[in-house]
Amino acid sequence: MLIELFRDVPPGRTRVLSGSIDRIGDVLRPLGIGSVFVVTDPGIVRCGHAGRMLSLLIDCRASVSGFDAVRENPSKIDVDRCSAALDAAVVDRFGGKEPECVLAIGGGSAIDVAKAAILVRAGGGSIEDYRGVGSLGARVPPLIAVPTTAGTGSEVQSFALISDESTHEKFACGDAAIAPRVALLDAELTRTMPRHVTASTGLDTIGHALEALVTTKGSDVSRRAARDAFVLAASAFDRVLTRADDLEAREAMLQSSSLAGLAIENSMLGAAHSIANALTAKFEMAHGEAVALALPEVVRFNSVEPAARALYREAAFHAGAAQSSDSDDIAIDRLIEQMYAWIGHAGIDLLASRLRRDVHLRDLAEVASRQWTARFNPRAVDRSAFETILEAMIRART
Numbered sequence: 542m543l544i545e546l547f548r549d550v551p552p553g554r555t556r557v558l559s560g561s562i563d564r565i566g567d568v569l570r571p572l573g574i575g576s577v578f579v580v581t582d583p584g585i586v587r588c589g590h591a592g593r594m595l596s597l598l599i600d601c602r603a604s605v606s607g608f609d610a611v612r613e614n615p616s617k618i619d620v621d622r623c624s625a626a627l628d629a630a631v632v633d634r635f636g637g638k639e640p641e642c643v644l645a646i647g648g649g650s651a652i653d654v655a656k657a658a659i660l661v662r663a664g665g666g667s668i669e670d671y672r673g674v675g676s677l678g679a680r681v682p683p684l685i686a687v688p689t690t691a692g693t694g695s696e697v698q699s700f701a702l703i704s705d706e707s708t709h710e711k712f713a714c715g716d717a718a719i720a721p722r723v724a725l726l727d728a729e730l731t732r733t734m735p736r737h738v739t740a741s742t743g744l745d746t747i748g749h750a751l752e753a754l755v756t757t758k759g760s761d762v763s764r765r766a767a768r769d770a771f772v773l774a775a776s777a778f779d780r781v782l783t784r785a786d787d788l789e790a791r792e793a794m795l796q797s798s799s800l801a802g803l804a805i806e807n808s809m810l811g812a813a814h815s816i817a818n819a820l821t822a823k824f825e826m827a828h829g830e831a832v833a834l835a836l837p838e839v840v841r842f843n844s845v846e847p848a849a850r851a852l853y854r855e856a857a858f859h860a861g862a863a864q865s866s867d868s869d870d871i872a873i874d875r876l877i878e879q880m881y882a883w884i885g886h887a888g889i890d891l892l893a894s895r896l897r898r899d900v901h902l903r904d905l906a907e908v909a910s911r912q913w914t915a916r917f918n919p920r921a922v923d924r925s926a927f928e929t930i931l932e933a934m935i936r937a938r939t
């Protein structure tokens with residue numbers, strides 16, 4: 542049976558269902574879907590999830606074609622290849638008609654490439670033409686997202702994040718038309734994630750929750766969603782790192798990821814993601830690791846703002862990191878200590894070994910200050926503020 546989650550969380554473009562992918566027919570049938578274009582990546586093919594989904598779709602008598610070569614941190618090249626496969630499928634497989642649905646199964650990369658290919662197929666041109674927020678207006682096939690990692694929240698969002706080949710910086714393409722119609726959360730699928738992927742995607746979720754909690758753009762509803770996402774992740778993150786087959790904890794992380802994703806859709810993100818984007822453009826580093834390294838010192842930096850301070854304190858209390866009797870200062874210190882404990886448990890390579898104050902700081906701060914997420918941080922951040930935060934990150938890790 543599929544259970545519907547988060548009905549009361551706007552903007553509500555995506556129905557979030559929890560249950561086994563064996564029930565995919567229950568998702569397709571009410572939408573009257575008979576032809577499906579599947580987008581996935583080679584890792585999901587290797588671990589058997591893509592083949593299983595294919596069999597299930599064939600059992601539903603769907604006509605199926607797809608693209609299975611999405612790379613990590615996908616760029617225009619991935620979008621072009623996927624779009625070409627979609628164009629060919631329309632001619633060769635779907636009798637000249639558009640597929641009745643696109644189904645992405647994989648991590649954020651597969652889901653983002655599926656969204657980008659839908660945009661390009663409907664509107665033409667190159668994915669770079671869709672930077673920012675657009676309004677396609679065209680009728681596009683509904684997207685069904687089946688996440689196999691618990692981290693990006695892409696399964697509930699109207700944005701695709703694509704890497705620029707030359708700068709390695711990510712750009713966002715947003716359009717309400719590409720928000721998935723349905724996200725199907727099956728915790729069993731996330732069990733095949735290697736531990737370092739469980740760690741980095743889980744830390745990304747924690748980052749999404751704590752950033753969406755305090756941005757200047759949030760609403761009461763999105764802040765509550767962000768807080769609940771943080772509490773869920775706080776209850777489960779150590780457990781998924783300790784025992785890969787703890788399905789209850791994996792379900793909590795998946796739900797946290799989607800809930801934080803819904804919060805971001807309304808609240809956007811903050812300075813930790815600005816720094817993370819600068820770090821991943823410069824170093825070989827997973828996005829979630831970069832977010833995690835920035836997050837504690839961004840929380841410390843933001844916590845001088847009274848509204849952010851109160852929200853952090855409340856989140857720390859609900860997550861069990863602080864007591865109700867703790868002062869604001871102690872509660873926020875506990876929250877920061879908890880984040881460093883998670884980084885330690887995740888076993889992330891220490892930033893200090895790669896970052897050198899004299900070489901990188903100014904450049905990184907400059908790149909971070911250009912990131913769009915910086916605009917929504919609760920405390921104003923410019924290049925010199927980013928330098929201050931980066932220095933605190935170095936001090937904390939040495």
Ligand SMILES: [Fe+2]
Pocket residue numbers: 693745748749814828832
């Ligand atoms: Fe993120």
